[in-house]
Amino acid sequence: GENVGLHLPTLSVQEGDNSIINCAYSNSASDYFIWYKQESGKGPQFIIDIRSNMDKRQGQRVTVLLNKTVKHLSLQIAATQPGDSAVYFCAERSQAGTALIFGKGTTLSVSS
Amino acid sequence: DSGVTQTPKHLITATGQRVTLRCSPRSGDLSVYWYQQSLDQGLQFLIQYYNGEERAKGNILERFSAQQFPDLHSELNLSSLELGDSALYFCASSVAGGPLDEQFFGPGTRLTVL
Numbered sequence A: 001g002e003n004v005g006l007h008l009p010t011l012s013v014q015e016g017d018n019s020i021i022n023c024a025y026s027n028s029a030s031d032y033f034i035w036y037k038q039e040s041g042k043g044p045q046f047i048i049d050i051r052s053n054m055d056k057r058q059g060q061r062v063t064v065l066l067n068k069t070v071k072h073l074s075l076q077i078a079a080t081q082p083g084d085s086a087v088y089f090c091a092e093r094s095q096a097g098t099a100l101i102f103g104k105g106t107t108l109s110v111s112s
Numbered sequence B: 001d002s003g004v005t006q007t008p009k010h011l012i013t014a015t016g017q018r019v020t021l022r023c024s025p026r027s028g029d030l031s032v033y034w035y036q037q038s039l040d041q042g043l044q045f046l047i048q049y050y051n052g053e054e055r056a057k058g059n060i061l062e063r064f065s066a067q068q069f070p071d072l073h074s075e076l077n078l079s080s081l082e083l084g085d086s087a088l089y090f091c092a093s094s095v096a097g098g099p100l101d102e103q104f105f106g107p108g109t110r111l112t113v114l
Helices: none
Strands: A004-006 A010-014 A019-025 A032-038 A045-051 A056-058 A062-067 A072-077 A086-093 A100-102 A106-111 B005-007 B010-013 B019-024 B031-038 B042-050 B053-057 B064-068 B074-078 B087-094 B109-113
Touching: A010 A019, A019 A086, A019 A106, A032 A062, A032 A072, A045 A056, A045 A062, A045 A072, A072 A086, A086 B042, A100 B042, B005 B087, B010 B019, B019 B087, B019 B109, B031 B074, B042 B064, B042 B074, B074 B087
Parallel strands: A010 A106, B010 B109
Antiparallel strands: A004 A019, A019 A072, A032 A045, A032 A086, A056 A062, A062 A072, A086 A100, A086 A106, B005 B019, B019 B074, B031 B042, B031 B087, B042 B053, B064 B074, B087 B109
């Protein structure tokens, strides 16, 4: 079935450290993945996406890695800042084509 | 600010009641999506509209219904409310509702059913 989940519900890091947030997915037919950031009291905000024909994509301070062999997705945040504190969700496009299937989220806490 | 607006911000009601949540998409976006976020189920897709027509349906209960109006705003109607319907309801919009279109989320409506 379609199920996107995250390995750890919480992650605590120090300011300046690099953060790695992991996600495992079960649907090998999924071909598009997205990372979202949700700050308290706000809706999810797009961070970065990746298609299944790629294994790495970089943005500003963020990198997404996709390992299709083990159905694993990760988000790396370089030089983590207090403003990065939020809940991070990975999501995949459903087999219907347009709906997003979200994992349960990882809460990132950054201390200074 | 994503450009998607939702009203009301908070809603408190009783079991058995009916409520309507409203969403205005970003200017120029033709497609609207509704999601429910609860503590136990996480973020779940409910339904999508494109230019007034239903495009995709997810885990939406029969007690819930939605529509998109000619001015492209959308309403989500929740009836015969139960305690378990308490959740955050998000609306998102995208330009054309395609599978690779970025979805922009509104701030959500927090529904509390007592």
